[in-house]
Amino acid sequence: MPNPLDTAARATPDRIARKLRGLSDRAIAWAFVAPTIFLLLAINIFPLIWTIRLSFTNFAANKPNAEVKWVGLRNYERILTDPDIWQTMQATAHFLVWTIVLQVLIGFTLAWLINRKFRGNDLLTTLIVLPMMLSPAVVGNFWTFLYQPQIGLINYAVEFFTGIPASSFSMLGSVTLAPWAIVIVDTWMWTPFVMLICLAGLRSIPDYIYEAAEVDRASPWRQFWTMTVPMVLPFLMLAVLFRGIENFKMFDLVVQLTGGGPGDTTLLSSIELKREAFEKWRTGYSSAYAIILFVTVFGLASIYVKALNKVKER
Amino acid sequence: MSSYSVTEPSARSKSVAAVLVVLYAVITLLPLLWIISTSFKTGPDSISYPPKAIFSPTVEGYVNLFTNRTRATTEQLATMPPPANFAEEIVRKRNEVITGPSRFGERFLNSVIIGFGSTFLSIMLGTLAAYAFSRFKVPLKDDLLFFILSTRMMPPIAVAIPIFLMYRTLGLSDTHLGMILLYTGVNISLAVWLLKGFIDEIPREYEEAALIDGYTRFQAFRQVVLPQAATGIASTAIFCLIFAWNEYAFAVLLTSGNAQTAPPFIPTIIGVGGQDWPAVAAGATLFLLPVMIFTILLRKHLLRGITFGAVRK
Numbered sequence: 120m121p122n123p124l125d126t127a128a129r130a131t132p133d134r135i136a137r138k139l140r141g142l143s144d145r146a147i148a149w150a151f152v153a154p155t156i157f158l159l160l161a162i163n164i165f166p167l168i169w170t171i172r173l174s175f176t177n178f179a180a181n182k183p184n185a186e187v188k189w190v191g192l193r194n195y196e197r198i199l200t201d202p203d204i205w206q207t208m209q210a211t212a213h214f215l216v217w218t219i220v221l222q223v224l225i226g227f228t229l230a231w232l233i234n235r236k237f238r239g240n241d242l243l244t245t246l247i248v249l250p251m252m253l254s255p256a257v258v259g260n261f262w263t264f265l266y267q268p269q270i271g272l273i274n275y276a277v278e279f280f281t282g283i284p285a286s287s288f289s290m291l292g293s294v295t296l297a298p299w300a301i302v303i304v305d306t307w308m309w310t311p312f313v314m315l316i317c318l319a320g321l322r323s324i325p326d327y328i329y330e331a332a333e334v335d336r337a338s339p340w341r342q343f344w345t346m347t348v349p350m351v352l353p354f355l356m357l358a359v360l361f362r363g364i365e366n367f368k369m370f371d372l373v374v375q376l377t378g379g380g381p382g383d384t385t386l387l388s389s390i391e392l393k394r395e396a397f398e399k400w401r402t403g404y405s406s407a408y409a410i411i412l413f414v415t416v417f418g419l420a421s422i423y424v425k426a427l428n429k430v431k432e433r
Numbered sequence: 434m435s436s437y438s439v440t441e442p443s444a445r446s447k448s449v450a451a452v453l454v455v456l457y458a459v460i461t462l463l464p465l466l467w468i469i470s471t472s473f474k475t476g477p478d479s480i481s482y483p484p485k486a487i488f489s490p491t492v493e494g495y496v497n498l499f500t501n502r503t504r505a506t507t508e509q510l511a512t513m514p515p516p517a518n519f520a521e522e523i524v525r526k527r528n529e530v531i532t533g534p535s536r537f538g539e540r541f542l543n544s545v546i547i548g549f550g551s552t553f554l555s556i557m558l559g560t561l562a563a564y565a566f567s568r569f570k571v572p573l574k575d576d577l578l579f580f581i582l583s584t585r586m587m588p589p590i591a592v593a594i595p596i597f598l599m600y601r602t603l604g605l606s607d608t609h610l611g612m613i614l615l616y617t618g619v620n621i622s623l624a625v626w627l628l629k630g631f632i633d634e635i636p637r638e639y640e641e642a643a644l645i646d647g648y649t650r651f652q653a654f655r656q657v658v659l660p661q662a663a664t665g666i667a668s669t670a671i672f673c674l675i676f677a678w679n680e681y682a683f684a685v686l687l688t689s690g691n692a693q694t695a696p697p698f699i700p701t702i703i704g705v706g707g708q709d710w711p712a713v714a715a716g717a718t719l720f721l722l723p724v725m726i727f728t729i730l731l732r733k734h735l736l737r738g739i740t741f742g743a744v745r746k
Contacts, residue, residue: 144569144650145569147565147569147650147651148565148568148569148570148571149565150561151561151562151564151565152561152562152565152566152571154558154561154562155558155559155561155562155621155625156562158558158614158617158618158621159580159584159618159621159622161614161618162592162596162614162615162617162618162619163584163587163592163618163622165595165599166592166594166595166596166599167587167592167595169595169598169599170591170592170594170595173594173595180594180597180598183601225457229454229457232450232453232454233450233454235442235446235447235450235451236441236442236447237447237448237450237451237454238451239451240451240454241732243454243455243458244732245728245729245732246458246462246729247454247457247458247461248728248732249461249462249465249725249728249729250461250464250465252675252724252725252727252728252735253465253679253721253724253725254678254679254680254681254696254720254721254724255679255681256679256681256685256696256697256699256700257679257695257696257699257700257716257717257720257721258464258468258717258721260699260700260713260717261464261467261468261713261714261717262464264471264708264710264713264714265464265467267480269480269482270479270480270481270482270484271484272463272464272467272484275482275483275484285482307461307464310461364585364586365585367586367588368586368587368588368589368590370588370589370590370681370682371681371682371696375681375700388588389588389589389590389682392588392590392591393590393686396590396593396594397590397593397597397686402594402598405594406591406594409587409588409590409591409594410591412588412591413586413587413588413591416586417583417586420586
């Protein structure tokens with residue numbers, strides 16, 4: 120009676136030979152993956168489950184010994200009916216939409232220009248990338264200095280070019296300007312990211328397509344819209360996805376720039392979440408808020424990825 | 434180019450493009466140059482209007498960054514022994530005396546320990562896992578990218594709530610070990626993804642040849658795959674290091690006295706009457722400059738990490 124394991128071993132002789140010499144592939148695979156999975160469970164999955172659990176309670180982290188009550192969906196109900204939360208959502212949406220619009224426009228243009236392949240373009244690309252490699256908190260903090268009405272470089276530049284007196288406006292202190300001030304800094308910092316992805320997209324277009332278009336006498340304008348744009352689109356959409364996710368949870372840069380002010384006009388959802396969780400210590404409530412944010416991003420991203428896949432298939 | 438090519442941009446369009454990109458680069462680098470130049474200004478020079486582009490440089494900002502000082506009257510200063518070093522000399526000119534070192538050195542060291550510690554751990558665990566994901570049938574394999582994306586959708590503050598509670602119970606709050614584990618947990622999914630990409634590119638035949646030669650799987654991994662993946666490992670490491678180096682949200686919420694890193698500390702540097710901008714700029718310069726230099730030197734290897742490994746060559 121042939122052993123089925125033996126038959127399998129004969130089919131893959133080197134595998135059984137390996138088993139004789141050391142650990143089996145299966146054991147090695149598990150030994151290699153286990154620490155990573157453990158860490159992911161401990162730092163990513165377990166906290167998520169804990170947050171979901173907390174979101175149904177009235178737990179407060181600064182009173183660990185107080186009685187914890189199960190409150191059902193009340194936290195969720197309170198958040199979704201709170202007009203202040205909707206205001207932070209609006210601030211977040213303003214930030215999200217404008218940063219993405221500006222970064223896509225500037226980033227794509229830059230990539231398109233760099234793709235002209237002039238001399239020194241790779242060094243320039245590296246220099247342009249610098250802002251996004253730096254610590255957002257440290258850089259954001261310094262931008263508050265650049266934005267100072269009396270002494271700041273930005274206000275001076277505005278006065279120099281437009282004649283509007285530098286001390287007459289405060290980018291971070293005015294309720295109308297502050298939402299734009301944070302958009303400007305984020306655009307300054309993250310446009311290179313969109314640029315890099317677009318550049319990869321542009322470089323992936325094979326030359327022969329343009330040669331064929333040239334033979335067909337397609338105008339440069341037509342080539343741009345019917346070939347360049349559609350072929351870069353999947354890359355561009357990927358860049359938008361990453362920027363969208365990042366900016367939905369934006370915290371470090373904006374908390375340093377405005378801290379959510381003036382008058383809550385730049386109170387993005389992550390900053391509000393921090394206030395609820397670590398200043399007011401409403402742990403249960405803020406956990407529910409965190410879950411709502413997570414589900415929102417997750418839902419939007421899933422829809423978006425579906426659309427992205429459709430574009431890719433074309 | 435000697436032969437005519439329709440896809441080669443014309444010389445004119447090249448120079449127009451070059452001029453525009455240089456213009457953008459100048460504007461975008463100005464804030465960074467301003468940080469560096471402010472760090473060499475005196476207090477009054479840093480806040481003069483119009484802003485000073487030309488000034489006589491001083492290391493006052495750096496002295497302020499590394500010391501704590503107190504005001505002294507002229508009479509007090511007169512009774513003191515002569516300044517022991519250049520730092521004392523600079524400070525005394527402003528009627529101040531040094532009372533001791535500031536906490537910046539410690540914070541910077543914390544950044545180094547936590548940054549390198551978490552990078553080492555991410556790479557060690559990440560390389561093992563990436564190898565397994567690349568070569569064996571392992572559960573979760575197909576969900577990996579999805580998993581990375583979804584862990585990145587959670588705002589850091591949301592993760593910080595349960596981590597805060599967990600660390601408090603385990604005694605890990607405000608410790609180096611706690612921060613190293615946390616940053617490793619955050620970095621590892623991306624590290625595995627990037628490393629898997631690099632290892633996928635190493636032909637399996639190399640290992641198979643080694644196995645036939647009598648190597649065990651583990652020996653083949655160590656002596657054949659690791660050297661081949663060295664460049665990929667290095668660029669992933671740089672990426673993990675930069676993340677941990679720059680991270681702010683977890684650091685500000687989970688550390689205070691002992692394990693606080695530089696990013697939450699630098700914005701809190703204050704002098705007499707408001708923020709001491711030359712000192713802040715000095716701290717920022719020391720903190721940002723290594724990353725800038727790294728980026729310029731290692732530009733070729735960084736690209737993949739930046740674009741999430743999603744854009745492959």
